[in-house]
Amino acid sequence: MSYTMMANNLFTVALFGFSQIERTLIASVCKLSQARAQRVASSDQPEYQVVDPGTTADADILLIDGDDPIALHSGTSDYSRQSTTPLVMVSKAPPHPKPGEYALLRHRLGGLLLKSLDQIVDQWIQKKDAKQELSTVSKRKTCLVVDDSQLVRTQMEMILDAHPLDVTFAEDAETALQLVKEHSFDIIFLDVMLPEMNGYKACKLLKSDPKISGTPVVMLTSKKSPFNKMHGALVGCDKYLTKPVDPERIGQVLKQYDLLQIASIAAGSGVAPA
Template identity: 30%
Template structure:
């Protein structure tokens, strides 16, 4: 039986913060930025500066880069404009540390925590001031850049995702991991249901188990990709099979990516960032 997570008719806007990445290579920045775009579907959203001189609300520091640690001292983040540190080995700089390889949800949680504190402290400063804080007056000279842009983003784009798996455990896992991003998520337990649902509703991405009762995932993927109405839907196969032959069969059927079982959370988020329009734009 198919299941669906209802989506409220009126989504509230996300609170937007400018995040400056310091000490990362261009490739690392692209990888980080693509995944940060997913936060546009969360209550707190983190975006790169649009302009070179745009001030940052929060700093993300690469502790593996000595120059980045020096830059951290120059920027001197504080409770109003905090920092989060990423690195292979912990460093004692007084800010939350996330060890590599990055656990995305843990990183998001640390960012949310320090920004929640920053918002509280900023509100206290405004209440105790005779004039409205303009975002620059109390900032250090290195951070006195352009004024902040509006802090709220438009309501989230409604994107639908279909999870097809006969395992209740896998469906529950996917429900939990996708819930923080407010997707419109449907569930199917077999291939026949998946094909019917894909024809009745437009999905941005389908997570598809290979081994299921009835028709298998390869055949489901082949039918989805051969249908003019559904061929543009991204199909990600969920499989415990990792042989070259299995991947060849999946590629032949038209799948866009593989995720091994059990599904690693970081790989799931990276895959979403790769295929969903809200993460790419």
């Protein structure tokens, strides 16, 4: 179903098969939908219009005569090429629609067609809204926290939980280096004092990789010595924070790298943070 049609509240219907009388009936139902919308200027009720036979490929909804083998073959072939297009099967016998299809008894065509089309559009809108919400969630920024202290990891988790960021934790530099090879992160919080490889060496390795060098690295340390800050600058770290970390300082860092803006969009979508 096309979004441009949805934007105008007008949905096109392609017919496959049907007698001339039935085609006239379907066209009349579509005109009724247009008159219904015109009665109330602010109405958001959908309108329907039957398209010419040569333009069925661009239709928003397919209406197929299930009792006509030729129409059935032609309509379902179009459906297979446009799997997202809703398909309504009309037949004499009680139909058995496949997943994603809709069914309508032939003798109820005049009385239930408009209601059926409205239900199809309503379901499609709900699916579209769900996809948009999912898309918004998927755009959330990602964060890697590297610290061997469970206390610090818990503290960082509590601070970052206030922002809808996808947070990953690592207890050592080796694990962190492997994670950045497998995943993309928008910011990295890296402890200086780590077992085996320290944070300075890990930061230097991160910044030497062209694929990762642009990712902000914020080093965490319990020492306030100017030497430590200088050492961090030499290996390419972007920020230097002392522990215990101040939530306000974390917020300032996220804001500096435009991560708070993304968080605001996700929070406003009505989607709960994962």
